[in-house]
Amino acid sequence: MTAKVIDGKAFAAKVRAQVTEHVARLAEQNGIQPGLAVVLVGEDPASKVYVKNKHASTIEVGMASFEHRLDASTGEAELLALIDQLNADPKVHGILVQLPLPAHLNSELVINRIAPAKDVDGFHISNVGLLGTGQKSMVPCTPLGCLMMLRDHHGSLAGLNAVVVGRSNIVGKPMAQLLLGDSCTVTIAHSRTKDLAEVCKRADILVAAVGRPEMVTGDMVKPGATVIDVGINRIERDGKNKLVGDVHYESAAAVAGAITPVPGGVGPMTIACLLANTLTACCRANGLEEPKGLTA
Numbered sequence: 001m002t003a004k005v006i007d008g009k010a011f012a013a014k015v016r017a018q019v020t021e022h023v024a025r026l027a028e029q030n031g032i033q034p035g036l037a038v039v040l041v042g043e044d045p046a047s048k049v050y051v052k053n054k055h056a057s058t059i060e061v062g063m064a065s066f067e068h069r070l071d072a073s074t075g076e077a078e079l080l081a082l083i084d085q086l087n088a089d090p091k092v093h094g095i096l097v098q099l100p101l102p103a104h105l106n107s108e109l110v111i112n113r114i115a116p117a118k119d120v121d122g123f124h125i126s127n128v129g130l131l132g133t134g135q136k137s138m139v140p141c142t143p144l145g146c147l148m149m150l151r152d153h154h155g156s157l158a159g160l161n162a163v164v165v166g167r168s169n170i171v172g173k174p175m176a177q178l179l180l181g182d183s184c185t186v187t188i189a190h191s192r193t194k195d196l197a198e199v200c201k202r203a204d205i206l207v208a209a210v211g212r213p214e215m216v217t218g219d220m221v222k223p224g225a226t227v228i229d230v231g232i233n234r235i236e237r238d239g240k241n242k243l244v245g246d247v248h249y250e251s252a253a254a255v256a257g258a259i260t261p262v263p264g265g266v267g268p269m270t271i272a273c274l275l276a277n278t279l280t281a282c283c284r285a286n287g288l289e290e291p292k293g294l295t296a
C-alpha cells in the first residue's frame with residue numbers, strides 16, 4: 001500500500017481562508033479587528049524565522065500584529081511587565097511568548113502570567129485544566145491542527161486506537177486529551193515505553209511527537225494506519241541540510257493508509273491554528289459567536 005498524503009499546506013490555506021472571511025465580517029459588522037501579540041526574547045535564529053512567518057500570516061488574514069523583540073538579557077520583571085501591559089490592552093486578543101525562552105527566565109512563571117483568555121498557545125495551567133476536564137478552553141495549536149486533519153480524514157474518530165509517541169506539555173499531553181475527547185482509546189508512549197514498536201503497531205492513529213529524527217519506522221506502523229508526524233528536525237545528509245520529521249517517511253508511507261509529510265504537514269497547520277485561536281479569543285472577548293470548525 002502507498003499512503004495517501006495528507007496535504008497540511010493546502011489544509012492550512014483553507015483554514016486561513018476561513019479565518020480571513022470571518023475577520024472581514026468582524027470588521028464590517030462589528031468594527032473589530034483581532035490582534036495578536038508575539039513576544040520574542042533573544043536571538044535564536046529558528047525562533048526569528050518562526051516569528052517572522054507568524055507576523056506575515058497574521059497580516060495576511062487581516063489581523064493586527066504586534067511584535068515585541070526583547071534583548072536576550074531581558075530580566076524577568078521587565079518581561080512580566082510587558083505581559084501585564086498586553087493583558088490590559090484591548091487591541092490585543094492573543095498573546096504568544098515564543099519558546100524556548102533564554103535559560104535565566106522561568107517559562108512556567110511567564111506563561112502563567114498571560115491572561116488565560118488571551119493565551120492562544122493554550123499553555124496556561126488554566127487552559128490545560130479546562131482541556132483536561134472537557135471545558136471550553138484555548139487549545140494548543142499543534143495538537144489542534146493534527147485533530148483537524150484527523151477529523152477531516154476519518155470523519156468520526158470514535159473507538160479508534162490512538163498512540164501518541166511523546167509526552168510533552170505542548171504536544172503529546174494535549175494531543176492525547178483531544179483524541180480522548182473524540183472517543184479514541186488513547187495510549188501515550190515515550191522513550192521509556194517497553195516494546196515501543198509493538199505498542200505503535202496497534203495504532204489506527206499514530207502521532208509521532210518525540211523530537212527524534214526518523215525514529216518511527218515502517219515496521220512500527222499498522223497497515224492502513226494514519227500517521228501524523230509532528231517532528232521538525234534539521235539534519236545533515238549527503239552534505240546537505242534537510243528537514244525531516246520524527247517518522248521515517250519512506251518506510252512508513254509504504255505501510256500506512258495516510259501520512260503527513262515534513263515539511264508541508266503539521267507545521268503549516270500550527271500557524272493556521274494560531275490565527276484561528278486568535279480569532280476565537282477575539283470573538284469570546286466581545287461576546288460574539290465563535291467561528292465553527294476552527295475550535296476543538
Ligand SMILES: Nc1nc(=O)c2c([nH]1)NC[C@@H]1CN(c3ccc(C(=O)N[C@@H](CCC(=O)O)C(=O)O)cc3)C=[N+]21
Pocket residue numbers: 050096097098099100121141232243262263264265266267268269270271
Ligand atoms: N510559544 C510557542 N508557540 C509555538 O507554536 C511555537 C513556539 N513557541 N516555538 C517554536 C515552535 C515551532 N513551531 C512551528 C510552527 C510552524 C512550523 C512550520 O510552518 N513549518 C513548515 C516549514 C518549516 C521550515 O521550512 O523551516 C513545515 O513544516 O512545512 C514549524 C514549527 C511553533 N512553535
